[in-house]
Amino acid sequence: xxxxxxxxxxxxxxxxxxxxxxxxxxxxxxxxxxxxxxxxxxxxxxxxxxxxxxxxxxxxxxxxxxxxxxxxxxxxxxxxxxxxxxxxxxxxxxxxxxxxxxxxxxxxxxxxxxxxxxxxxxxxxxxxxxxxxxxxxxxxxxxxxxxxxxxxxxxxxxxxxxxxxxxxxxxxxxxxxxxxxxxxxxxxxxxxxxxxxxxxxxxxxxxxxxxxxxxxxxxxxxxxxxxxxxxxxxxxxxxxxxxxxxxxxxxxxxxxxxxxxxxxxxxxxxxxxxxxxxxxxxxxxxxxxxxxxxxxxxxxxxxxxxxxxxxxxxxxxxxxxxxxxx
Amino acid sequence: xxxxxxxxxxxxxxxxxxxxxxxxxxxxxxxxxxxxxxxxxxxxxxxxxxxxxxxxxxxxxxxxxxxxxxxxxxxxxxxxxxxxxxxxxxxxxxxxxxxxxxxxxxxxxxxxxxxxxxxxxxxxxxxxxxxxxxxxxxxxxxxxxxxxxxxxxxxxxxxxxxxxxxxxxxxxxxxxxxxxxxxxxxxxxxxxxxxxxxxxxxxxxxxxxxxxxxxxxxxxxxxxxxxxxxxxxxxxxxxxxxxxxxxxxxxxxxxxxxxxxxxxxxxxxxxxxxxxxxxxxxxxxxxxxxxxxxxxxxxxxxxxxxxxxxxxxxxxxxxxx
Numbered sequence: 001x002x003x004x005x006x007x008x009x010x011x012x013x014x015x016x017x018x019x020x021x022x023x024x025x026x027x028x029x030x031x032x033x034x035x036x037x038x039x040x041x042x043x044x045x046x047x048x049x050x051x052x053x054x055x056x057x058x059x060x061x062x063x064x065x066x067x068x069x070x071x072x073x074x075x076x077x078x079x080x081x082x083x084x085x086x087x088x089x090x091x092x093x094x095x096x097x098x099x100x101x102x103x104x105x106x107x108x109x110x111x112x113x114x115x116x117x118x119x120x121x122x123x124x125x126x127x128x129x130x131x132x133x134x135x136x137x138x139x140x141x142x143x144x145x146x147x148x149x150x151x152x153x154x155x156x157x158x159x160x161x162x163x164x165x166x167x168x169x170x171x172x173x174x175x176x177x178x179x180x181x182x183x184x185x186x187x188x189x190x191x192x193x194x195x196x197x198x199x200x201x202x203x204x205x206x207x208x209x210x211x212x213x214x215x216x217x218x219x220x221x222x223x224x225x226x227x228x229x230x231x232x233x234x235x236x237x238x239x240x241x242x243x244x245x246x247x248x249x250x251x252x253x254x255x256x257x258x259x260x261x262x263x264x265x266x267x268x269x270x271x272x273x274x275x276x277x278x279x280x281x282x283x284x285x286x287x288x289x290x291x292x293x294x295x296x297x298x299x300x301x302x303x304x305x306x307x308x309x310x311x312x313x314x315x316x317x318x319x320x321x322x323x324x325x326x
Numbered sequence: 327x328x329x330x331x332x333x334x335x336x337x338x339x340x341x342x343x344x345x346x347x348x349x350x351x352x353x354x355x356x357x358x359x360x361x362x363x364x365x366x367x368x369x370x371x372x373x374x375x376x377x378x379x380x381x382x383x384x385x386x387x388x389x390x391x392x393x394x395x396x397x398x399x400x401x402x403x404x405x406x407x408x409x410x411x412x413x414x415x416x417x418x419x420x421x422x423x424x425x426x427x428x429x430x431x432x433x434x435x436x437x438x439x440x441x442x443x444x445x446x447x448x449x450x451x452x453x454x455x456x457x458x459x460x461x462x463x464x465x466x467x468x469x470x471x472x473x474x475x476x477x478x479x480x481x482x483x484x485x486x487x488x489x490x491x492x493x494x495x496x497x498x499x500x501x502x503x504x505x506x507x508x509x510x511x512x513x514x515x516x517x518x519x520x521x522x523x524x525x526x527x528x529x530x531x532x533x534x535x536x537x538x539x540x541x542x543x544x545x546x547x548x549x550x551x552x553x554x555x556x557x558x559x560x561x562x563x564x565x566x567x568x569x570x571x572x573x574x575x576x577x578x579x580x581x582x583x584x585x586x587x588x589x590x591x592x593x594x595x596x597x598x599x600x601x602x603x604x605x606x607x608x609x610x611x612x613x614x615x616x617x618x619x620x621x622x623x624x625x626x627x628x629x630x631x632x633x634x635x636x637x638x639x640x641x642x643x644x645x646x647x
Contacts (some may be wrong), residue, residue: 084556099551105542109566109641119552154642168550180551212456273381 005076005179007210008034008095013070013080015049015056015234017281024063024281026052027234031308034210036177039201041242042214043257044124045278051235054180057212058097059087093123095189096171096206096209098200100183102163106155112139112166113151118175123174127317138169161192164267169200172207179204182214187216197224200323219259222246225280227314233278233289240314250316253290298325303315330638337633343394349616350393352453354382356612364464402617407609412617420621422492422499423591423598427583429518431576433463434525439572442533449538452578458534464527469586473520475592480516488513490595492621517594521586525579532575536568543567569640577633581626 008162015027023127027049034040040190042050055061057072059079072080082090091097100103107115116135120126120264132151139147142165145166155163164184171179181200185193201224204211213225221228221242228245230238230253238251279285285292291301301319308317319325360377368376374408383390396402398642402412441457448454481489493509495502504510540546541564549563588600595601606614638644 060547060550088553088555090553091551097548099548099553101544103546106568107545107549107641108564110563111642118554122553122555156643167548170548174553188331224559 002163006033006073007036007038007075009073009076010057011071011073012076013053013056013072014066014068014321015052015065018238019064026281027056027066029232030070030231030236032212032229032236032239034069034178034212036210037205037208038227039204039211039213039225041221041228042212042231043216043218043221043228044231045216047278048231050146050216050231051182052234053216053231054097054182054212057178057298058091058095058180060086060091067112069135076115082267092119092176094174095177095178095180096174096176098164098167098171098179098181098184102160102167103187106163106170108155109299111152111154112158116151116166116170119170119173135169135173138172139166139181141172141203142166142169143195143285143294144169161195164188165199168203168325170202172209173251175207179209179211180214183209183216184213185220186215186217193220194223201223205231217247218258225244230257233284235289235317236308237290237318238314238316239308240316242314245283248313250311250314250321251290251318252294252296252320256293296320296325297307300325327638331635333442334634339628340626342447342624345627346394346397346620347390347617349397350390350601352619353393353612353616354389383610384390396596397617397620402620404612405606405614407606407611407614412613415614416599416617416621417500418502419597419599419602421503422596423584423587423600425503425505426514426517426521426587426590426598427475427580429514430522430525430583432582433518433522434529434579435572436574439530440534441530442568443537443560443565445476445530446534446537455602457550458531459528461530464523465477465531467522467523469520470593472523473517476516476520487515489516492597517590517596517637520593521583521590523584524586528579529575533565533568536537536571537564539562540567561624566610566640570637573636576632580629581622584625586624 010030010032013027014025017024017026021075030049030053032042032053042053043213044050052061052065056067057074057079059082061067066233068082069078071078074090074212077094079090079094092320106112110118113135116138117131121128136147136151139151144150144165150158157258158166164201167193184200185196188196192259194199197220200203200213213220215221225242226265227240228242230245230251232253238245238249238254240250244286245254246258249258253274260272260274262268274293277317279289279292285302287300287304288294288297288306291297294301298319300323304319306317306319306322308315309322311321334489360373360380360382361530384392400413404410405412405415445458477489480487482513488509492504493511493513494507495504495510496506503513537560542606546559549559552602555565575593584599587596587598588603590596591598591600594603598623602614603618605611606618
């Protein structure tokens with residue numbers, strides 16, 4: 001493992017759900033890279049496959065979902081073909097996770113310290129006392145005041161924001177090189193959100209861990225992420241530096257997404273929106289999945305599926321930028 | 327925690343006073359104690375004298391207070407049937423019932439909990455579904471039928487285990503135990519099994535349902551995400567969250583077991599309190615019945631209070647309630 005290998009490399013990942021009515025393709029040819037110490041934001045509407053990608057990386061797809069094609073490498077090591085038992089040694093140690101709701105992420109019947117030391121001892125050779133000392137250290141790092149005392153408290157004795165700090169401490173307990181943060185601030189008050197995103201950012205820099213930050217909140221992306229990947233109907237359609245994608249979006253869908261964020265201070269009668277809705281998984285149109293809603297679509301968009309093509313500033317999957325639509 | 331304890335124990339005492347009131351009503355107003363105690367040739371003067379001596383002319387509340395005071399000291403008077411002290415009769419029979427119920431409870435937890443966990447995690451596999459299906463049989467068979475079937479198979483046909491009685495007993499102080507002799511241990515197997523079959527399936531089905539529920543929760547998913555091994559996930563994280571209803575069910579069922587023991591004790595000729603009660607009913611032996619009522623409800627109330635305390639021990643969120 002050298003510092004050049006990315007924390008996460010996903011190549012051509014497809015996830016399928018076999019159902020009675022046929023196979024649903026939830027993720028189709030998804031490719032992503034998260035460098036060490038980098039925060040990659042993943043945005044999209046509900047059902048675009050953001051969380052699904054995170055769960056696939058963690059090896060926590062709900063059955064009958066399965067990885068049908070592609071490769072996942074964490075810190076250079078391939079993990080998509082590991083058995084359930086082998087994945088248990090990957091989770092926590094190579095990849096940590098932060099979930100949406102801090103109120104339900106912690107087991108209510110075990111103290112915070114018990115859950116921390118359990119995780120620490122799973123992933124290192126520390127004895128009970130050393131693990132406890134390390135746990136207190138972690139709680140201090142995530143900014144919990146009075147960590148020496150708080151360690152023996154139970155989850156219900158913490159506020160939502162404090163609990164999410166504990167969850168972050170738990171995600172860091174195995175010292176992983178990658179963290180999947182699935183909507184980590186969505187369930188929190190706006191005033192707490194900024195604290196948590198800042199904390200996430202600082203700690204990942206310190207620990208040299210890459211973060212895949214799944215969210216639908218453009219504000220969080222703008223404040224926290226280095227690069228951003230936009231997903232639509234189970235595909236990655238645009239990737240680039242945050243300022244590039246937010247200010248100069250290339251894909252018509254990304255443009256629509258940015259356009260629909262209401263500006264502060266401007267009072268308008270109707271909010272801008274993208275007409276139509278994202279297709280259901282069993283009815284994804286041929287060609288570009290966005291073509292029925294796209295104002296720039298041409299005949300070719302209904303036939304050819306655009307590939308993610310790299311350009312000087314990032315990459316985009318749109319025929320407008322790849323040979324024309326007609 | 328102290329306020330919590332005081333509140334619970336206060337509740338328990340209140341319930342016991344109510345039960346004692348009901349027992350007192352039975353004792354005092356079902357039939358005339360004097361009629362039952364004097365012989366047929368007694369004169370009216372003798373009857374009045376006895377009535378005064380028993381304190382039956384005192385006010386209602388005075389009599390109730392006296393009944394409660396005596397009952398609290400374990401004094402329930404004499405059996406009308408054989409003039410022995412009621413509490414002595416019950417003390418003689420209590421160990422048999424207690425041991426039977428204890429073993430049955432132990433069996434229902436020791437077999438029911440693992441079966442529940444396995445049927446939950448093996449959901450969809452043939453063996454788990456098969457077990458779940460056959461548990462319906464256990465729930466629906468009446469316990470006397472199970473008892474008779476067990477006797478038929480294991481003592482009549484196979485001749486492995488005794489089908490009636492308690493075997494040899496050993497006295498430890500006032501307690502007589504059958505668990506220290508080989509014949510006593512052999513004798514308890516069939517009645518305990520017959521008594522616990524229903525509970526085993528009940529515990530198993532409850533644990534299965536709770537486990538399935540718990541395994542879907544976020545904190546289990548998060549525990550998996552931080553690398554907790556499957557075994558620890560099932561038996562530590564998930565099972566502990568299932569224990570609350572199991573504790574409730576078990577404690578409630580211990581009361582039921584004592585009640586069911588009535589039937590089982592009759593089928594297996596087990597010399598316990600259930601048999602004593604059946605005999606008391608046959609001979610309208612009111613003091614024995616009143617005492618049985620008080621003692622069984624004392625056990626019920628004590629168990630309920632212990633359950634409340636156990637809740638607080640298992641779930642830290644309840645400690646301040």
